[in-house]
Amino acid sequence: MTMTSICLFTADLRLHDNPVLRAALDSAEQVVPLFVLDEAIEAAGFAAPNRAAFLADCLADLDAGLRERGGRLVLRRGDVARETCRVAEETGAGQVHIAAGVSRYAARREERLREALAGAGRELRVHDAVLTAVPPGAVTPAGKESFGVFTPYFRRWERADLRDPLGAPRVVRVPDGVASRPLPRAPKGTSPGLPAGGETRARERWRAWRASGLAAYEERHDDLAGDATSRLSPHLHFGCLSATELVRSARDAGGPGADAFVRQLAWREFHHQVLAARPDAASRDLRPRGDRWHGEGPEADAWRAGRTGYPVIDAAMRQLRHEGWMHNRARLLAASFLTKTLYVDWRIGAAHFLELLVDGDVANNQLNWQWVAGTGTDTRPNRVLNPLVQARRFDPDGAYVRRWVPELAGVRGGAVHRPWRLPEAERGALDYPAPLVDLDEALARFRGARGK
CATH class of the missing domain: 1.10.579.10 (DNA Cyclobutane Dipyrimidine Photolyase, subunit A, domain 3)
Incomplete structure (x- = not known):
């Protein structure tokens, strides 16, 4: 066991059922819970005001949860690889733990992190089944990297083994003296009806909707005025909730509503495995039809x-x-x-x-x-x-x-x-x-x- 490791949070902003955090805690006596406000994401326009505001809520809630356990969130801004290596140098951390992503950018970030850390004699540990219940690539058709049609994917996905959800840690020991930027504030220009973020609110919403809305989900999920969906997608996007925990909890509840809800979770994972195999699909036709689309106007x-x-x-x-x-x-x-x-x-x-x-x-x-x-x-x-x-x-x-x-x-x-x-x-x-x-x-x- 090393003295210090780093848990690099990305789209897994939670304490419950977080294999990245658990592995970092198990591998070292002290852990730096780190989040880097990525300037590359901001420069590319992906840090839109609504998501930036939700992220600010998530980080504040994550920091509060860590402080209840004796720790705190360390926040940096800049290039993820550079800032992570800087924290590792400051603390003597021997390992950095991170969740596996599926986008082209996530793959490049992982590659740059691994190279930068290896150059300083440090190790990057990448963990699957964090952002999804079934990791992309865990179920594949014969001779192909990914499924191109949902139904056969879902049949295999349903039979996949899921890991057991992890509890939140009781204690998080953070090295003294690690510098951190102040937590971000919500920007101006957000939607007036924007929901609040953070693991605490996410878990409250899931418990309430599981009790009152899950059973009727199959028959009511398309009712526009009824607004009977879970509204959990923002919390899943930022990783305030674990997809593994949701699937297991819904299956435990049972019934047609739970089955329909789990199917929707599988659709999310279907798209993740497609993008993992075809990262160019973020901007190019997956199956070109010869369209001559109209443009702006x-x-x-x-x-x-x-x-x-x-x-x-x-x-x-x-x-x-x-x-x-x-x-x-x-x-x-x-x-x-x-x-x-x-x-x-x-x-x-x-x-x-x-x-x-x-x-x-x-x-x-x-x-x-x-x-x-x-x-x-x-x-x-x-x-x-x-x-x-x-x-x-x-x-x-x-x-x-x-x-x-x-x-x-x-x-x-x-x-x-x-x-x-x-x-x-x-x-x-x-x-x-x-x-x-x-x-x-x-x-x-x-x-x-x-x-x-």
Whole structure:
């Protein structure tokens, strides 16, 4: 056992069920719990205000939890490899422990860390099954690096052995005198309805939703107005909750709702294993269709502003701007409308989502967008989600639309989804645009572009 090791937190900002922290504690008498505010991520634009605010909450909660156990969080800013090596030099740490990532950037960070530490006679230990329950690459089809279709992946994923969740440590001993920057504060310009972050709130939310919402999840998860999803995606993105713990806890609860919820967790891991095998899918078509997408222009602007004239789409986009979050069914509708009804490049939509989503991560955001655009893993790449049909099915009384599009709050019944059909006197009193495109014409345009 060495005197000191470093637990380098990344997207695993928790004390419960954290194999990185446990391994660091087991390998040394003292541990430096380190987080580096990565200037490269900030320079690339991934530190969007909503995620920066949520991260500030997560770090404050992590620091508070460590202090309850006799430790503290050490915060640095700059290049991750340089700052980690600097802390190792200051403390004499012989090992650095980190969770395995799946993005191209995470792989490069790991490589640079390993080389820099080895040059000083130190070791990097990378731990799997931290950010996901089943590590990318743990289940693979014969002769391939990853599954390209969800259903066969899910069959194998379901049978994979999961490690036992780890409890939070009782004591964390941190070396004296390790310098730390002050904890960050939330930036200005965040969404007004942004949720609060941190492991404490995440665990409280899971316990409450497991007791009150999990059983009905299968039948209610697509109900736009009912808002019956777990809303745990931001906490999973920052690692305030363990996917392993959630899967085991949901399975213990049992029932159709739990099964449906676990399936959604598997979708998250499916995308992680795809990106691990194909890191270029973050910006390039996974399965090119020969598309000649439209670029930036008035249609994309109207979509971003929630002024398309299709109320369910506009409600979704306004929810995103207000909360930094969007209902999953609404994400599918908004993405289908942009890519297949407006035929705008999916990368434009993905970038807008990453600008606002507090749960925005490269694997799930980019690959969900590709799934909807038909350039990803969907086995029906040319399917188009009709916003009117979808609205009638998942927001039948218009409650979701009225919540987020106040111009239509006084429109009664199903007319709220087709306000252009109201009598002219009523329609003229609404500050709401006419439909941006005709759905039948847009469908014909898309099919012509795809050759279908």
